[in-house]
Amino acid sequence: MEVVLFIGIPASGKSSFYRERFAGSHLRVNRDMLKTRYRELSLYQWCLEHEQSCVIDNTNSTREVRTPWLRPAQERGLKITGYFFQSRIQDCLERNRQRRGADRIPDVGVRDHHARLELPSLEEGFTELHFVSMTEEGFTITPWHHEV
Numbered sequence: 001m002e003v004v005l006f007i008g009i010p011a012s013g014k015s016s017f018y019r020e021r022f023a024g025s026h027l028r029v030n031r032d033m034l035k036t037r038y039r040e041l042s043l044y045q046w047c048l049e050h051e052q053s054c055v056i057d058n059t060n061s062t063r064e065v066r067t068p069w070l071r072p073a074q075e076r077g078l079k080i081t082g083y084f085f086q087s088r089i090q091d092c093l094e095r096n097r098q099r100r101g102a103d104r105i106p107d108v109g110v111r112d113h114h115a116r117l118e119l120p121s122l123e124e125g126f127t128e129l130h131f132v133s134m135t136e137e138g139f140t141i142t143p144w145h146h147e148v
């Protein structure tokens with residue numbers, strides 16, 4: 001099994017990327033849908049116990065937030081793949097403004113995640129890291145490098 005962790009501010013394309021690439025193979029762990037930390041962690045625990053690949057489809061902006069997801073997977077020696085969504089704040093604000101209903105959050109929510117964002121690093125426990133960018137033609141994945 002594989003644990004995939006997304007890192008990206010709101011409206012950077014995470015859930016769309018999940019649907020395009022992982023919906024057929026990986027279970028989706030997502031705060032917006034599951035609502036509570038307890039439910040998220042219960043589902044994640046279930047995946048680990050039953051060797052079900054999953055994607056942690058949250059902003060995961062800071063190292064502090066990522067660690068509780070990474071640690072149990074590391075302890076089991078699992079493959080942990082991180083996808084960092086490269087995105088311009090203005091593009092994300094615009095896409096967020098175009099959303100309707102509960103999917104749309106106040107601008108400050110987008111800005112706050114952008115301000116707090118900490119780049120992931122392999123030292124945190126990722127087996128692999130990739131960049132993802134959303135283009136008119138779809139998603140482009142590029143190899144990780146540390147000079148961003």
Ligand SMILES: Nc1ncnc2c1ncn2[C@@H]1O[C@H](COP(=O)(O)OP(=O)(O)O)[C@@H](O)[C@H]1O
Nearest residue numbers: 010011012013014015016017095134135136138
């Ligand atoms: N290739 C694309 N080009 C432009 N906009 C897109 C593309 N794919 C998805 N979107 C739009 O971008 C917005 C944010 O995408 P979403 O996947 O929900 O982001 P996140 O899960 O990171 O919040 C959505 O409203 C979606 O319709």
Ligand SMILES: [Mg+2]
Nearest residue numbers: 014015016057
């Ligand atoms: Mg989403």
